[in-house]
Amino acid sequence: MNALPLFLTVFAACLVEAVEALTIVLAAGLTRQWRSTLQGMAVALVVLAGITAGIGPALTQVPLGALRLVVGGLLAAFGLQWLRKAILRFSGHKDRHDEASAYAREVAAAQAVAAGRRGVVSDWYAFTLAFKGVLLEGLEVVFIVITFGDTQRDLGVAALAAAVAVAVVTVTGVAVRAPLARVPENAMKFSVGVMLTAFGTFWGSQGAGARWPGGDAALLVLVPVIALVSLGYGVTLRRSRAAADAASPVPAAAPGSVPSAAVPPGEAVR
Amino acid sequence: MARLRSFGAFWYDFVIGDDWRGGAAVAAALVLTAVLVHSQGINAWWLLPASVLAALGWSLRHATARKP
Numbered sequence: 001m002n003a004l005p006l007f008l009t010v011f012a013a014c015l016v017e018a019v020e021a022l023t024i025v026l027a028a029g030l031t032r033q034w035r036s037t038l039q040g041m042a043v044a045l046v047v048l049a050g051i052t053a054g055i056g057p058a059l060t061q062v063p064l065g066a067l068r069l070v071v072g073g074l075l076a077a078f079g080l081q082w083l084r085k086a087i088l089r090f091s092g093h094k095d096r097h098d099e100a101s102a103y104a105r106e107v108a109a110a111q112a113v114a115a116g117r118r119g120v121v122s123d124w125y126a127f128t129l130a131f132k133g134v135l136l137e138g139l140e141v142v143f144i145v146i147t148f149g150d151t152q153r154d155l156g157v158a159a160l161a162a163a164v165a166v167a168v169v170t171v172t173g174v175a176v177r178a179p180l181a182r183v184p185e186n187a188m189k190f191s192v193g194v195m196l197t198a199f200g201t202f203w204g205s206q207g208a209g210a211r212w213p214g215g216d217a218a219l220l221v222l223v224p225v226i227a228l229v230s231l232g233y234g235v236t237l238r239r240s241r242a243a244a245d246a247a248s249p250v251p252a253a254a255p256g257s258v259p260s261a262a263v264p265p266g267e268a269v270r
Numbered sequence: 271m272a273r274l275r276s277f278g279a280f281w282y283d284f285v286i287g288d289d290w291r292g293g294a295a296v297a298a299a300l301v302l303t304a305v306l307v308h309s310q311g312i313n314a315w316w317l318l319p320a321s322v323l324a325a326l327g328w329s330l331r332h333a334t335a336r337k338p
Contacts, residue, residue, distance in 0.1 A: 083289075200296075204318055205317070
């Protein structure tokens with residue numbers, strides 16, 4: 001497989017996770033203390049680097065068939081999660097992830113806690129907030145980098161894509177000093193969900209022993225088919241939601257859902 | 271024990287997420303594909319993508335079903 005699809009998929013996935021991590025880091029740094037925040041972020045990055053350095057090369061020793069079976073299965077399940085969430089948000093059945101409101105929530109929580117010193121960390125709350133945020137979002141990045149990189153036997157390209165994504169978000173975040181609320185996160189989540197599901201399905205079937213008609217070229221059919229069917233699910237759910245809301249004066253919404261009117265026009269998943 | 275449970279819960283949430291249907295469908299389809307390929311000689315490349323898309327629809331239907 002060409003390195004470009006690998007680079008673009010890992011780059012897009014890592015960009016989404018980096019934007020979410022940046023929101024947490026900014027909330028901790030701007031409202032609490034930058035020194036402790038950066039300490040927490042640095043420790044999390046060291047842990048993530050350790051996980052990548054430990055697991056990444058070890059997986060290259062696993063036979064390719066077994067690796068593709070396990071990694072393909074995990075990626076397909078992981079991709080389905082992303083797709084499901086993006087479709088539910090697109091159709092108005094789930095709140096959109098809003099970096100501005102997520103930032104406001106983190107700021108309110110950070111302002112409500114008093115500073116406490118532990119060892120060399122002068123603000124333990126800022127440290128743990130940044131550490132947890134970067135570690136949890138970073139784990140998804142590590143998972144995607146290792147699975148894509150090892151399965152394609154090209155860990156370098158996957159790691160480079162992740163590094164570029166994190167650098168782009170970091171530089172932008174430092175420049176604007178605000179959460180990146182204008183990043184079309186749901187559309188990106190949908191696209192990444194399609195790619196993860198397609199690659200997971202492709203590798204998983206190969207790992208189970210199946211041979212794809214056309215070899216690697218089957219991905220050129222698989223990706224658009226998964227995208228179109230998923231888009232079809234999204235459009236159908238959005239229409240039925242709008243029809244149900246129109247028919248009922250008080251929408252019987254599920255907890256945590258938003259009315260379809262709350263989804264701005266033109267915000268369609270592309 | 272509590273730490274072990276929370277460790278397991280973290281990884282379950284990380285890989286499976288809000289709905290087990292996707293993960294279950296992927297696992298079942300992979301096993302069935304391997305069985306069809308290796309014991310029946312059927313090149314069942316179509317089984318996993320079909321199962322994945324069906325599972326997505328099933329999961330979405332379940333998530334959006336209105337409670338009585």
